[in-house]
Amino acid sequence: MLVAFSVAPSGTGRADASVHDAVAAAVRVVRNSGLPNETGSMFTTIEGEWDEVFDVVRRATEAVAPFGSRVSLVLKADIRPGYEGELRGKVDRLEKALDDTE
Numbered sequence: 001m002l003v004a005f006s007v008a009p010s011g012t013g014r015a016d017a018s019v020h021d022a023v024a025a026a027v028r029v030v031r032n033s034g035l036p037n038e039t040g041s042m043f044t045t046i047e048g049e050w051d052e053v054f055d056v057v058r059r060a061t062e063a064v065a066p067f068g069s070r071v072s073l074v075l076k077a078d079i080r081p082g083y084e085g086e087l088r089g090k091v092d093r094l095e096k097a098l099d100d101t102e
């Protein structure tokens with residue numbers, strides 16, 4: 001399965017409202033998990049089995065908690081049993097489709 005998620009604190013008390021330190025704490029958890037992952041400007045996507053992926057999401061959310069008075073978590077999952085390597089595979093197929101139409 002693929003899970004794209006975004007986690008951020010609110011109520012940080014920072015004048016600039018920046019959450020980059022909290023997001024860095026969450027991404028560190030993801031990268032240390034050993035699961036395939038990619039981080040973009042708005043979401044981090046991880047790939048693995050249900051229990052291992054959601055364990056990482058939980059730990060990333062917990063890593064953000066100390067940075068504010070509450071935490072917001074947004075996630076989207078692509079559950080496709082029997083498939084692996086879809087973190088890159090989906091993008092590769094898209095790029096091929098784009099090349100084929102040009």
